[in-house]
Amino acid sequence: xxxxxxxxxxxxxxxxxxxxxxxxxxxxxxxxxxxxxxxxxxxxxxxxxxxxxxxxxxxxxxxxxxxxxxxxxxxxxxxxxxxxxxxxxxxxxxxxxxxxxxxxxxxxxxxxxxxxxxxxxxxxxxxxxxxxxxxxxxxxxxxxxxxxxxxxxxxxxxxxxxxxxxxxxxxxxxxxxxxxxxxxxxxxxxxxxxxxxxxxxxxxxxxxxxxxxxxxxxxxxxxxxxxxxxxxxxxxxxxxxxxxxxxxxxxxxxxxxxxxxxxxxxxxxxxxxxxxxxxxxxxxxxxxxxxxxxxxxxxxxxxxxxxxxxxxxxxxxxxxxxxxxxxxxxxxxxxx
Numbered sequence: 059x060x061x062x063x064x065x066x067x068x069x070x071x072x073x074x075x076x077x078x079x080x081x082x083x084x085x086x087x088x089x090x091x092x093x094x095x096x097x098x099x100x101x102x103x104x105x106x107x108x109x110x111x112x113x114x115x116x117x118x119x120x121x122x123x124x125x126x127x128x129x130x131x132x133x134x135x136x137x138x139x140x141x142x143x144x145x146x147x148x149x150x151x152x153x154x155x156x157x158x159x160x161x162x163x164x165x166x167x168x169x170x171x172x173x174x175x176x177x178x179x180x181x182x183x184x185x186x187x188x189x190x191x192x193x194x195x196x197x198x199x200x201x202x203x204x205x206x207x208x209x210x211x212x213x214x215x216x217x218x219x220x221x222x223x224x225x226x227x228x229x230x231x232x233x234x235x236x237x238x239x240x241x242x243x244x245x246x247x248x249x250x251x252x253x254x255x256x257x258x259x260x261x262x263x264x265x266x267x268x269x270x271x272x273x274x275x276x277x278x279x280x281x282x283x284x285x286x287x288x289x290x291x292x293x294x295x296x297x298x299x300x301x302x303x304x305x306x307x308x309x310x311x312x313x314x315x316x317x318x319x320x321x322x323x324x325x326x327x328x329x330x331x332x333x334x335x336x337x338x339x340x341x342x343x344x345x346x347x348x349x350x351x352x353x354x355x356x357x358x359x360x361x362x363x364x365x366x367x368x369x370x371x372x373x374x375x376x377x378x379x380x381x382x383x384x385x386x387x388x389x390x391x392x393x394x
Contacts, residue, residue, distance in 0.1 A: 220238055222312075224310040236278060245259040270316060274366075275333075282374045317392075347388075366389060
């Protein structure tokens with residue numbers, strides 16, 4: 059304050075006309091004028107709070123989606139490691155030689171033979187040339203190729219006693235062992251080695267008989283995975299009429315190699331009884347077969363009799379919780 063008083067006194071000795079604007083401002087300056095500004099106590103608006111919360115929510119959702127994506131990719135990789143190895147083992151293939159399956163399947167379609175007691179150890183040792191020579195020499199007592207495939211099933215049975223067969227459809231990823239449990243829940247989220255796995259395992263309805271040839275409607279369940287694995291291949295029959303008309307489904311069972319011709323595919327719901335496994339009369343079965351044929355989005359000239367066997371594949375549509383794709387195929391051949 060001494061400075062300001064002194065300055066004021068000095069200025070006052072001069073005439074009033076000689077005081078500059080700056081000097082006048084110094085004369086009038088007080089301590090209140092040079093005090094530090096007070097902090098504002100204004101609170102953050104509700105709009106700003108909501109905006110911040112929304113941003114945090116969006117970031118959290120994004121992070122969760124990334125986590126799910128990465129986790130799904132890991133699950134797919136894990137499933138591929140398990141089932142590609144099993145498929146390679148079943149068809150005697152090295153990894154990356156999976157295209158050879160088609161050729162092997164063609165060679166398996168041999169004329170039906172009468173069945174004798176198999177010698178698994180001998181069957182598994184023969185290569186394709188030896189098998190051809192075996193038949194050319196008139197050895198038709200039993201189908202050596204079937205015995206070799208059955209020996210493969212026996213080997214898989216030592217890994218998991220729930221196995222009932224192996225299913226294959228050319229042009230799809232369907233090349234999997236088929237299991238059966240005491241319910242229709244366990245293999246929805248368990249792998250062939252019975253460990254937890256999101257994609258699960260292809261499995262047969264618990265009400266079906268393990269002896270494939272003794273069933274009237276063999277019902278197989280599996281997930282419709284976004285990468286086309288498990289029963290995702292059913293969508294190819296649904297979306298492509300040519301594929302529907304020309305692609306059989308092969309089921310390798312302990313009692314024969316079963317070839318099925320697809321005759322119906324459609325979308326339905328989980329509460330529709332397309333998965334019936336028991337019929338009280340031959341009329342009931344024939345009516346069921348006709349109804350399933352009538353449901354199809356594509357038509358095919360297929361007839362039925364009381365001795366026929368149907369294979370049914372069931373998988374989700376992934377559009378609604380109860381949405382299902384149903385595929386039906388008629389048994390047209392058994393190689394034993």
